[in-house]
Amino acid sequence: MALIVQKYGGTSVGSPERIQNVARRVAKYHQQGHRVVVVVSAMSGETNRLVALTQALSESPDPRETDVVLATGEQVTIGLLSIALQELGVPARSYTGWQVPIRTDSAFTKARILSIEPERMLADLAEGKVVVVAGFQGVDPAGNITTLGRGGSDTTAVALAAALQADECQIYTDVDGVYTTDPRIVPEARRLERITFEEMLEMASLGSKVLQIRSVEFAGKYKVKLRVLSSFEEEGEGTLITVEEETNMEQPIISGIAFQRDEAKVTLLGVPDKPGVAYQILGPVADANIDVDMIVQNVGHDGATDFSFTVAKNDLKRVLEILERVKNDLGARQVIGDKSVCKVSLVGVGMRSHPGVAAKMFRTLAEEGINIQMISTSEIKISVVIDEKYLELAVRALHKAFGLDRPEADV
Amino acid sequence: MALIVQKYGGTSVGSPERIQNVARRVAKYHQQGHRVVVVVSAMSGETNRLVALTQALSESPDPRETDVVLATGEQVTIGLLSIALQELGVPARSYTGWQVPIRTDSAFTKARILSIEPERMLADLAEGKVVVVAGFQGVDPAGNITTLGRGGSDTTAVALAAALQADECQIYTDVDGVYTTDPRIVPEARRLERITFEEMLEMASLGSKVLQIRSVEFAGKYKVKLRVLSSFEEEGEGTLITVEEETNMEQPIISGIAFQRDEAKVTLLGVPDKPGVAYQILGPVADANIDVDMIVQNVGHDGATDFSFTVAKNDLKRVLEILERVKNDLGARQVIGDKSVCKVSLVGVGMRSHPGVAAKMFRTLAEEGINIQMISTSEIKISVVIDEKYLELAVRALHKAFGLDRPEADV
Numbered sequence: 001m002a003l004i005v006q007k008y009g010g011t012s013v014g015s016p017e018r019i020q021n022v023a024r025r026v027a028k029y030h031q032q033g034h035r036v037v038v039v040v041s042a043m044s045g046e047t048n049r050l051v052a053l054t055q056a057l058s059e060s061p062d063p064r065e066t067d068v069v070l071a072t073g074e075q076v077t078i079g080l081l082s083i084a085l086q087e088l089g090v091p092a093r094s095y096t097g098w099q100v101p102i103r104t105d106s107a108f109t110k111a112r113i114l115s116i117e118p119e120r121m122l123a124d125l126a127e128g129k130v131v132v133v134a135g136f137q138g139v140d141p142a143g144n145i146t147t148l149g150r151g152g153s154d155t156t157a158v159a160l161a162a163a164l165q166a167d168e169c170q171i172y173t174d175v176d177g178v179y180t181t182d183p184r185i186v187p188e189a190r191r192l193e194r195i196t197f198e199e200m201l202e203m204a205s206l207g208s209k210v211l212q213i214r215s216v217e218f219a220g221k222y223k224v225k226l227r228v229l230s231s232f233e234e235e236g237e238g239t240l241i242t243v244e245e246e247t248n249m250e251q252p253i254i255s256g257i258a259f260q261r262d263e264a265k266v267t268l269l270g271v272p273d274k275p276g277v278a279y280q281i282l283g284p285v286a287d288a289n290i291d292v293d294m295i296v297q298n299v300g301h302d303g304a305t306d307f308s309f310t311v312a313k314n315d316l317k318r319v320l321e322i323l324e325r326v327k328n329d330l331g332a333r334q335v336i337g338d339k340s341v342c343k344v345s346l347v348g349v350g351m352r353s354h355p356g357v358a359a360k361m362f363r364t365l366a367e368e369g370i371n372i373q374m375i376s377t378s379e380i381k382i383s384v385v386i387d388e389k390y391l392e393l394a395v396r397a398l399h400k401a402f403g404l405d406r407p408e409a410d411v
Numbered sequence: 412m413a414l415i416v417q418k419y420g421g422t423s424v425g426s427p428e429r430i431q432n433v434a435r436r437v438a439k440y441h442q443q444g445h446r447v448v449v450v451v452s453a454m455s456g457e458t459n460r461l462v463a464l465t466q467a468l469s470e471s472p473d474p475r476e477t478d479v480v481l482a483t484g485e486q487v488t489i490g491l492l493s494i495a496l497q498e499l500g501v502p503a504r505s506y507t508g509w510q511v512p513i514r515t516d517s518a519f520t521k522a523r524i525l526s527i528e529p530e531r532m533l534a535d536l537a538e539g540k541v542v543v544v545a546g547f548q549g550v551d552p553a554g555n556i557t558t559l560g561r562g563g564s565d566t567t568a569v570a571l572a573a574a575l576q577a578d579e580c581q582i583y584t585d586v587d588g589v590y591t592t593d594p595r596i597v598p599e600a601r602r603l604e605r606i607t608f609e610e611m612l613e614m615a616s617l618g619s620k621v622l623q624i625r626s627v628e629f630a631g632k633y634k635v636k637l638r639v640l641s642s643f644e645e646e647g648e649g650t651l652i653t654v655e656e657e658t659n660m661e662q663p664i665i666s667g668i669a670f671q672r673d674e675a676k677v678t679l680l681g682v683p684d685k686p687g688v689a690y691q692i693l694g695p696v697a698d699a700n701i702d703v704d705m706i707v708q709n710v711g712h713d714g715a716t717d718f719s720f721t722v723a724k725n726d727l728k729r730v731l732e733i734l735e736r737v738k739n740d741l742g743a744r745q746v747i748g749d750k751s752v753c754k755v756s757l758v759g760v761g762m763r764s765h766p767g768v769a770a771k772m773f774r775t776l777a778e779e780g781i782n783i784q785m786i787s788t789s790e791i792k793i794s795v796v797i798d799e800k801y802l803e804l805a806v807r808a809l810h811k812a813f814g815l816d817r818p819e820a821d822v
Contacts, residue, residue, distance in 0.1 A: 016467035050487065054494055056427035061494045068505050069490035072483035076461065079480035083465055083472045094479050098509070099554060143510060 001033040002167035003125070007135065007157035010044035011174050012231035013077050016084075022172075022231065023084035026130055030090050035125040037164060039135045039157040040081055042073025063108030067137075067147045070109075071097065074134035074153070082132050092130040095121070097137035097145070102156065104138035104146045111138055111146035113155065116163035133160060151212030158215045162222035169219065169226050170238070171211060176230035177239035178203065180404040181257040185392050188405035192255060194240045197226075199255045202347040202381045216241065253350030253357060254402040257395055260343040263293065264316040265373065265385060267308040268323065270333025273300030280330060281307055284322050290315045294343065294376045294383060304333075308374055310385060313339050341373060342388040344395060346402070349380050358382050364401040370394055412444040413578035414536070418546065418568035421455035422585050423642035424488050427495075433583075433642065434495035437541060441501050446536040448575060450546045450568040451492055453484025474519030478548075478558045481520075482508065485545035485564070493543050503541040506532070508548035508556070513567065515549035515557045522549055522557035524566065527574035544571060562623030569626045573633035580630065580637050581649075582622060587641035588650035589614065591815035592668040596803050599816035603666060605651045608637075610666045613758040613792045627652065664761030664768060665813045668806050671754040674704065675727040676784065676796060678719040679734065681744025684711030691741060692718055695733050701726045705754065705787045705794060715744075719785055721796060724750050752784060753799040755806060757813070760791050769793050775812040781805055 006029070008022050022038075029036050042050075050069050054061040078094035085092035097104075100121065104111035121131045135153025138146045148155055154171060161169035176191060178200065183189040195203070197220035201213060211228060219226045219241065229238030271277055278297065285292060295309040311319050316337050323335045351357040361382055365372060370393065374385035386394060399405060417437065424430050433449075440447050453461075461480050465472040489505035496503035508515075511532065515522035532542045546564025549557045559566055565582055572580035588602040589611065606614070608631035612624060622639060630637045630652065640649035682688055689708065696703060706720040722730050727748050734746045762768040772793055776783060781804065785796035797805060810816060 016464060019468065053427060053487070053491055057430065057491055057494045058498045062497050065490040065493040065497070065505055067490075068493075068507070069487050072486045075483045075486075076464070076480050079476040079478075080464055080468055082476040082479075083468045086473050086476070087469045094476055096479070096556070099556075145507070145510075 001035070003035045003037075003164060004029060005037045005039065005157050005161040005164065005166045005169045006172060007039040007153055007170065008041065008172045008231055009153065009174070010041040010047070012172055013040050013081065014044035016080070019077070019080050019084050023081060023088055023090070025172075025231070026081075026085060027088045027090045030130055037121060037125070037131045037133060037160055037166070038081065039133050039153055039160060040074060040077040041135050041153040043077055046073040046076070064144060067108045067111075067145050070147050071134070071137040071145045074136050078132045078134045085130055085132070090130055091128060092132055093124050094132045094134075096134050097156075098139035098143075100133060102133075102138035102159070104140055104148070106140040106142065106144065106146065108144070108146055110149040111140065113138060113148070113159045116159055118160075118163045121160075121164065151215075154212040154215035155218055158218045158222070158224050158226065161224045162218070167225065169224050171215075171226065171228050172231035173211075173228060174230065174232065175228070176233055176236050177228050178241075179256065181395055181399055182259070185259075185395050186257075186399045186405075188399065190405060192239050193237065194242060195255055196349050197241060197243060198380055199347050199349055200241050202345065202378075203256055203258050211241075253354045254346050254348035254404065255350075256347050257398050257402075257404065258345045258347055259391060259395055260293075260345075261388060261391065262312050263310045263341055263343045263385065264313045264319075265308060265310050265338040265341045266316070266319055266323065267306060267336045267338075268327065268330075268332045268334070269306050269336065270304045271307045272331055273303055273305045277305075277307070277330065281323070281326055282309070284326055285311075285319060288318060288322060290319060294374060294385065296374045296376060310341070310343065310374070340388050341385050342391045343383055343385050344391065344398070345381050345383040346398065347381050351382070352379055360401065361398060364397050365394060368393055368397050412446065414446045414448075414575060415440060416448045416450065416568050416572040416575065416577045416580045417583060418450040418564055418581065419452065419583045419642055420564065420585070421452040421458070423583055424451050424492065425455035427491070430488070430491050430495050434492060434499055434501070436583075436642070437492075437496060438499045438501045441541055448532060448536070448542045448544060448571055448577070449492065450544050450564055450571060451485060451488040452546050452564040454488055457484040457487070475555060478519045478522075478556050481558050482545070482548040482556045485547050489543045489545045496541055496543070501541055502539060503543055504535050505543045505545070507545045508567075509550035509554070511544060513544075513549035513570070515551055515559070517551040517553065517555065517557065519555075519557055521560040522551065524549060524559070524570045527570055529571075529574045532571075532575065562626075565623040565626035566629055569629045569633070569635050569637065572635045573629070578636065580635050582626075582637065582639050583642035584622075584639060585641065585643065586639070587644055587647050588639050589652075590667065592806055592810055593670070596806050597668075597810045597816075599810065601816060603650050604648065605653060606666055607760050608652055608654060609791055610758050610760055611652050613756065613789075614667055614669045622652075664765045665757050665759040665815065666761075667758050668809050668813075668815065669756045669758055670802060670806055671704075671756075672799060672802065673724050674721045674752055674754045674796065675724045675730075676719060676721050676749040676752045677727070677730055677734065678717060678747045678749075679738065679741075679743045679745070680717050680747065681715045682718045683742055684714055684716045688716075688718070688741065692734070692737055693720070695737055696722075696730060699729060699733060701730060705785060705796065707785045707787060721752070721754065721785070751799050752796050753802045754794055754796050755802065755809070756792050756794040757809065758792050762793070763790055771812065772809060775808050776805060779804055779808050 082092040082094040103114045135156040179189045226241040293310045370390045372384045376383045493503040493505040514525045546567040590600045594600040637652040704721045781801045783795045787794045
């Protein structure tokens with residue numbers, strides 16, 4: 001019999017009826033003899049309601065007090081789920097972050113977990129109780145309430161699984177697993193049975209918002225077996241996220257195709273080709289707290305080069321303002337911004353040992369008449385920036401070309 | 412400069428705008444140099460919403476988990492009020508019950524305060540901060556969240572005032588003080604500048620729902636100066652509730668007229684006049700957890716007597732069922748229930764040294780043609796049960812007869 005940590009998000013606990021559904025699922029595992037720790041988010045809409053209250057009082061509400069307000073969302077859910085479990089005859093006990101305790105640093109609204117004391121939970125589990133823990137929250141060394149930031153409940157679940165040395169950490173969400181790509185674009189998209197942490201990180205950061213990225217990093221670091229499942233389906237194995245060694249030998253070279261619509265391309269033309277230029281360009285952008293995604297610099301000629309990078313679409317205006325100043329300091333020729341782009345990426349640990357993946361990707365896009373504007377590669381990912389009107393076409397063509405619609409995919 | 416504890420109820424903090432009003436009032440005291448501790452309730456409607464959620468999941472939700480859910484209401488308000496204070500430039504810091512800590516017993520949903528550690532609050536006050544504390548909640552010896560029951564925020568405020576040795580505990584509510592009687596019945600009803608704890612207890616228990624009765628007992632026991640004020644009026648002294656020695660020497664004999672519509676009269680006729688009868692009658696009633704208010708037994712004759720008492724109107728049916736069984740055991744003649752009654756009481760510490768108050772009360776009622784069905788007296792109160800159709804008439808006549816509409820009242 002296993003020790004399982006289950007996490008249910010806001011949609012899964014969005015009403016008393018849904019909380020009863022969660023309770024029935026937890027009860028099933030409990031009755032099978034498993035020891036179960038459940039982590040829950042605030043009921044859907046609740047965190048937004050609380051944020052709106054703080055913002056009605058201040059444009060920049062104090063982070064400590066914001067956390068005091070926000071932490072109540074999960075506290076309500078743990079009490080309600082415990083009541084629902086007891087109603088099914090399952091002994092259950094709720095814990096807030098400070099009651100566990102889940103110790104964090106004092107970075108209010110984005111705290112990091114420092115340590116978790118599992119003793120009280122283990123004692124309850126030994127007595128046959130289900131333990132229900134509030135996600136997203138903790139307590140700092142001075143006894144202040146902290147929150148981990150949006151999506152922090154995933155991190156709580158993984159951290160608890162690590163502290164309890166759980167056999168598996170199950171993340172219940174509104175999708176039934178991780179897909180080869182977005183099924184709304186490619187109807188043939190297939191649920192992956194397994195994916196590695198590294199692949200999941202690349203998929204997550206590219207817009208497959210199934211799991212909070214910090215929780216995946218955390219799971220990888222502490223070797224927690226992570227499984228993504230649907231809370232709305234009775235059966236289903238979901239997708240298991242594991243370290244690479246545990247994945248199937250028969251695994252495909254490409255696991256999935258991720259994409260990001262929210263990209264804008266910025267290009268500086270005629271940048272002097274000398275040391276320190278990249279920092280002169282990106283330093284002021286970073287100072288303005290703007291995240292830069294892809295960065296591409298071509299080899300120069302005639303002492304000048306072109307420098308391109310991508311940012312989120314709604315950061316473009318500010319970036320262009322910053323770069324107009326930088327352009328003059330640098331003596332660059334021109335700054336160009338383009339919002340009508342998107343990014344498409346192939347992700348797969350298999351490509352490390354398979355040359356030719358990039359070539360096949362570029363050929364596929366060429367056959368569809370899609371021009372590639374930027375290319376960037378990492379060990380397990382190849383990304384291209386293309387005109388956003390070709391996004392669906394590109395994803396569908398690549399999904400087919402790499403055989404992702406077939407269980408036994410190959411190059 | 413004084414140390415003041417202020418308590419604001421749910422209506423006073425029912426919206427962001429109202430919370431801003433409270434913040435402005437607190438800021439005024441803070442700017443005058445006072446050290447201020449603020450106790451707040453949940454925003455109006457919030458506790459009912461949370462109770463409804465627990466009851467959607469269980470007919471009798473677990474008390475421990477109910478408290479986990481309910482305690483969030485006040486936690487939201489302390490964060491919001493602290494943010495509103497900071498927005499006005501007033502340094503403020505919120506505390507939940509467990510953060511103070513306010514230690515209670517483990518009687519979930521109706522816990523009693525055992526002790527309060529004032530050190531952290533005093534340190535904040537010494538630094539010039541306003542301290543904002545969640546009412547209604549505490550933490551038990553095992554670290555569980557507890558609540559004090561409805562209206563418990565008043566008790567929190569008084570207990571904090573006692574622990575901090577505050578100069579005054581101000582209870583802000585939607586009325587501007589304690590009145591000689593309900594102004595909706597007697598337009599000439601006058602706000603009392605002062606009232607003793609004993610009088611307040613008699614008034615409160617009779618339906619003047621200005622203050623929670625436990626908080627008044629607590630204030631009397633620890634000699635906390637308690638003041639009831641309106642949170643909706645800018646000025647106003649409210650009503651000060653003090654120990655008797657501090658009240659004005661010129662005080663009136665009668666302080667106010669309380670009444671209770673929610674009374675039903677139960678009479679057993681022909682009860683054998685022997686020891687143990689009262690217990691035989693009221694024991695089963697108490698076992699059924701039904702509160703009995705007035706109890707009257709007349710002298711017997713011919714070995715039998717009549718026994719009457721009052722209960723809340725909606726307990727009458729159950730009481731009559733219980734007494735039908737008791738009647739047969741006792742050999743009493745008949746059980747009669749009457750819902751069409753009410754209770755009217757004169758309250759005043761002055762009556763201790765002034766005979767003739769009761770006679771004047773009875774004469775006043777007789778002159779209005781009102782029949783008295785039951786009479787009960789205590790040291791500072793005379794209560795009568797009358798037909799409920801005469802309630803307004805009786806209150807108005809007594810208010811005039813005892814000169815309560817005039818500042819310098821006398822018999």
